[in-house]
Amino acid sequence: MSADNLNDLASFLVVAQERNFTRAAKRLGVSQSALSQTIRTLETRLGLRLLSRTTRRVAPTEAGEQLISKIGPRIEEIRRELDVLSELREKPSGTIRLTATEYAAEAILWPAAAKLVKEYKDIKVEIVASYGLTDIVADRFDAGVRPGETIDGDMIAVPIGPKLSMAVAGSPEYFAGHPIPKTPQxxxxxxxxxxxxxxxxxxxxxxxxxxxxEMNVRVDGQLIFNTGSLLLKAAVEGGGLVYLPEGQVAPYLKDGRLMRVLQDWCEPFSGYHLYYPSRRQPTPAFALLVDALRYRE
Structure with a gap:
């Protein structure tokens, strides 16, 4: 296969990921018209329509989806191997993409990343905070953070923190009008x-x-959020009880804005681990970050 074919396939994958020609062109550093022509040329060469285009969005066709699933991982692997080769120089460089929950990103990833980018000016770090169980391979992350027991066996898992405990807490204002719960029920x-x-x-x-x-409880209330910071804010203002990592709640317990309950039901469990595919060759920049994050008792 010629280099042009590989470049065209790589461009198609970017368009498919962005679902938008303007954003894809910006990411690739080319004009939108040139990118459109590249995709048309690829479709003509293959004799297949790969993208369905409307005035508002772009989406892969069935043939496009098959091409993404079969070719996408191979192109990504080539890109990563090239990144490794490009970093075989005096100073580590490149972009490291990480995903973690909001608390793990703030309490663990950011302190290590902050030191790394200060020391190595050619390293870039992107941290995406999410509570979803992200597929780091499909979403092009270098690594993710989860508690150890939730990580698949085909991943390399590096401990980056001590054991975790969850905490149930509410404000003094809330408990002034509600009894202290004695059991999870x-x-x-x-x-x-x-x-x-x-x-x-x-x-x-x-x-x-x-x-x-062990016991899982489906709780109910008037408030639902998708970030821990909003859960804490609502709890401090008397909106109800929250269930969050002990470390995230600790400052509010210390100054009396929150009161902890059911502590005897919140036993420690496996702490946060950085995980990444075992088949992936770590770049020098990524290896530096792993070493900085590694938990040492």
Whole structure:
């Protein structure tokens, strides 16, 4: 296959990802008209229509979807190998894309990334905060962050923090009008602030464990958010009970804005791990970040 064919395929993948010719052209550093011509040339060469175009959006056709699934991972692998070769020079460089929950991004990823970009001016770091179980390969992330027991076995998992505990908390104002829950079942009669998960649109079930007994509780309340910061703000203002990582709630417990309950039902579990595909060759820049994040007791 000629270099032109590979370039055309790479351009098609970018258009398919962006679902927009203007954004794709900007990302590729070419004009929109030149990119449109590239895609038309590729479609003519293959004898297949790869993109369905309307005035508002661009979407892959059935043939386009098949091309993405079969060729996309190979093109991505070539790109990453080229990134490795380009970094075989005196100073590590390149972009590292990471995804994590809001709290893990702020408390763990950002402190390490901040030091790295100050020391190595040619390294760029992108952090995307999300509560979804992101497919890091399909979404072109270099790595993600999750608790250790939730990571697939075909991934490399590096511990980047101590064990975690969740915390149920509410404001003194809230507890002035509501009884203290003694068991997780008591939460069903409380106003709880829910977290909306982005992937399936469901609400996060609160998970508890005590003396080997596990329990998931589907709570209810007037408020639903998709970020921990808004959950905390609503709880401090008396909107109900929240269920968040202990470290995220700790400052509010310390100054008395929140009160913790059901602590005996919130046993520690596997802490945050950085995970990435075992088949992927880490770049020097990524290796530096992994070393900076690695948890050492």
């Amino acid at each position: 008591d939460l069903t009669s409380h106003s709880c602030i829910n977290l909306r998960l982005p992937i399936h649109g469901g609400l996060y079930a609160w998970e508890f464990e005590k003396d080997g007994r």
